[in-house]
Amino acid sequence: MARIAGVEVPNNKRVEIGLTYIFGIGRSKSLTILDTVKVDKDKKVKDLSSDDLARIRKFIDDSVMVEGDLKKSISQDIKRLMEINCYRGRRHQRGLPVRGQRTKTNARTRKGPRGSMIKKKK
DSSP states (O other), X not given: OEEETTEEEOTTSBHHHHXXXXXXXXXXXXXXXXXXXXXXXXXXXXXXXXXXXXXXXXXXXXHOOOHXXXXXXXXXXXXXXXXXXXXXXXXXXHTOOSSSOOOSSSOHHHHOSOOOOOOOOO
């Protein structure tokens, strides 16, 4: 397995798909990276030369924010929203949907399981 940005990329996948195993890289960014470093997107990861892997690693390290740095940046952004007490920050604090979804029904993922019903006496 090739190790890129601290993540084991599976050998039997195409490079275009293999790069998406790295947090912060999706299909479009993967294609952009491969075009920039001039690596064929249809090659399998196991067929890449060490030179190709080195170019991909160098490009990702230099110009793409991935994994730990990206997660840290996202959490700092959320903390900032909560500190300035804006609407989105308050929604994060309360554990409610942030992006305008309805909450009368359908917010179970964010709100958690329903509260228990009061037991009836027999």
